[in-house]
Amino acid sequence: MKVVIVIPTYNEKDNIGKLASYLETKIFPKLKKEFDPHILIVDDSSPDGTADIVRTLQKKYKNIHLFLNKKKSGLGGAYLKGMSYATDKLKADVMFEMDADFSHDPDVIPQFLQKIKEGNDLVLGSRYIKGGSIPKNWGFHRKLFSILGNIIIQVVLTHFAIRDWTTGYRALRTELFEALRAEMKKREFSGYTWQIGFLHKTVRKGFKVAEVPIHFVDREYGKSKLGTEYIKNTLFYIFTIRIQELKQIIKFGIVGLVGFIINFTALEVFHQAFGISPDNAAALGAELAIISNFTLNNIWTFKAQKITKPKQIAAKFVQFNVASLGAIIIQKVTVWIGMQLFGDSLYRLYFLIAVAIGTGLNYMIYTKFIWKK
Numbered sequence: 116m117k118v119v120i121v122i123p124t125y126n127e128k129d130n131i132g133k134l135a136s137y138l139e140t141k142i143f144p145k146l147k148k149e150f151d152p153h154i155l156i157v158d159d160s161s162p163d164g165t166a167d168i169v170r171t172l173q174k175k176y177k178n179i180h181l182f183l184n185k186k187k188s189g190l191g192g193a194y195l196k197g198m199s200y201a202t203d204k205l206k207a208d209v210m211f212e213m214d215a216d217f218s219h220d221p222d223v224i225p226q227f228l229q230k231i232k233e234g235n236d237l238v239l240g241s242r243y244i245k246g247g248s249i250p251k252n253w254g255f256h257r258k259l260f261s262i263l264g265n266i267i268i269q270v271v272l273t274h275f276a277i278r279d280w281t282t283g284y285r286a287l288r289t290e291l292f293e294a295l296r297a298e299m300k301k302r303e304f305s306g307y308t309w310q311i312g313f314l315h316k317t318v319r320k321g322f323k324v325a326e327v328p329i330h331f332v333d334r335e336y337g338k339s340k341l342g343t344e345y346i347k348n349t350l351f352y353i354f355t356i357r358i359q360e361l362k363q364i365i366k367f368g369i370v371g372l373v374g375f376i377i378n379f380t381a382l383e384v385f386h387q388a389f390g391i392s393p394d395n396a397a398a399l400g401a402e403l404a405i406i407s408n409f410t411l412n413n414i415w416t417f418k419a420q421k422i423t424k425p426k427q428i429a430a431k432f433v434q435f436n437v438a439s440l441g442a443i444i445i446q447k448v449t450v451w452i453g454m455q456l457f458g459d460s461l462y463r464l465y466f467l468i469a470v471a472i473g474t475g476l477n478y479m480i481y482t483k484f485i486w487k488k
Contacts, residue, residue: 118228119180119207123193125159132168135216142221150228153178153205156215174328178230180205190283191309191317195299195355195390198292210292211429212285212310215348219284219330226327227286236291236322237314237409240276240284246328247279253333264349268311274318277326280311281349284329291322308348315356315486321483364478366416371474373411374404382466394451397469401443408477427452431485438480442473 120138122130123236135154143152154160154176158166160183169181180199184193194212201207209231212392220241227349241247242261249261261281268280295316306313317324383401409432412424422431446469453465 116149116208117206118146118209118211119151119153119205120213120224121153121155121157121194121197121201122191122213122215123157123159123186123197124161124165126163128161128162128163128165128168129488130216131156131165132172133168133436134217135172135176135179138221139179142224145225146228149313150209153207155180155182155197155205157182157184157193157200159184159193179195180225180341181483184472185230188239189305190307191299191304191312192306194309195296195304199296201288202292207289210287210289212283212287213282220329220332223284223327223329224286230327231286231288233324233325234281234323236288237324238286239282239314239324239326240329241279241280241282241326242329242331243278244326244328248330250331250333261272265347268353268359269341271357277314277318277324279326280314282329283310291317293315294320294322303348303352308352311352312348321485343436345478363416367412367478367481370408370411370416371477374408376469377407378470379466380397393454393459393466394447397450397466398443401439401446405439407434408439412481414484418482420486423487428482435481438484439477441480442469442477443474445469445476 122131122134129449133158138152138484146152156165156169156179158169158181166181166183169179172177173181180200182197184196188196198210207245209228209229211224213240223240227238227240242249243265249258253261261398265278265280269275272280295313298316299309299313314324378397378400381403382393382396385396386393387400391438413428413431420469421429446466448467450462450465453468
C-alpha cells in the first residue's frame with residue numbers, strides 16, 4: 116500500500132529539511148514492512164529557497180517528490196494539486212495532510228494507518244478527544260477561540276460525533292479524494308476552508324471517519340499563516356451551507372405536508388366511503404402520497420440532483436417505493452397496534468404518530484440513496 120504524505124510549504128526552509136529527515140530516519144523504517152511511504156512537498160514558489168532544500172533532499176531520498184506551484188494557491192489549492200498529483204502520478208492508496216513545522220507529531224502516523232486498516236476512509240488527528248491536547252503555553256483567549264470555534268462548527272452543522280473539525284493533520288483513502296475532487300475545485304476551498312469543507316462533504320456522503328488523539332504544538336521557526344480571513348471564511352462557509360441544507364429540509368417538509376394531506380384524505384375516503392379498514396386505508400393512502408412526494412421532490416426539493424431521463428426516473432421511482440416501504444409498514448403496523456390496544460376511535464392519532472416517525476426515516480433514505488449529491 117503506497118502512502119504519500121502531502122506537505123504544503125511556503126517559506127519553510129527552516130522546517131522542511133528537519134521534518135523530511137525525521138520521517139525518513141525515524142518513521143518510515145517502522146512502516147516499510149506493510150507500506151511504501153513517500154513524501155510530496157507542494158511548494159508555493161517560496162522566495163526563501165524551500166524548494167532548493169527539497170531538491171537537495173531528493174538526491175539522498177528517492178521517495179521524496181516536489182510539486183512546484185508557479186503561483187501561490189493557498190492551503191486548499193496546494194492540497195488539491197498535491198493530492199491530484201499523488202493520485203494520478205504517484206498512484207497513492209493513502210494520503211496524509213501534514214504541516215511542515217512539526218506542529219503535527221510524526222510519531223502518530225502509525226496510529227493513523229491502523230485506523231485506515233480498520234476500514235476508515237478519513238482519520239483526523241484530534242486535539243479534543245481523550246489523549247489529545249493544545250499547547251499549554253497558549254493564552255486564555257487563544258485556547259477559548261480554538262475550543263469555542265470547534266463547538267460553534269459542531270452546533271451549526273449539528274454534528275457532534277466529530278470533536279475536531281479544524282484539524283489539519285489527516286489521513287485519507289484515495290477513493291475518498293476521488294469522490295470529492297470535483298467539488299473541492301471550487302474557489303471557496305482554496306484557503307483554510309478546505310479542511311472544514313472536505314470533512315463536511317465526507318460526512319454528508321456517508322464515508323467513515325475516525326479520530327486519533329494528537330498533542331498539537333506551536334512551530335519553532337517561521338510564522339503562522341492563520342489570520343482573521345480564516346475566521347471570516349469559516350463562519351461564512353458553515354452558515355451558508357447550513358442555510359442551504361435547512362432550505363432543502365423546509366422544501367422536504369412542504370412536500371411532505373402535501374403528501375400528508377393526500378394520505379389523510381385517502382385514509383378518510385377509503386375508510387368512510389368504501390369501508391376499508393383503517394390500517395389498509397392508511398397503506399393505500401401512503402402509496403398515493405409516495406407518488407406525489409417523488410414527483411415534487413424530484414422537480415423541486417432535490418432540483419440540483421433532478422432525475423430527467425425516462426429510464427432513470429422509472430428505476431429511481433422503483434427505488435423510491437422500496438425506500439418508502441418502511442413508511443408504509445410503519446403506518447400500517449402503528450395504526451394496527453393502536454387499534455388493538457386502544458380501539459378504532461383514535462385511529463387518526465395513530466396515523467399522525469406513524470407519519471412523524473416515517474418522515475424522518477424517509478428524509479435520511481432519500482438523501483443517501485435516491486438524490487445523492
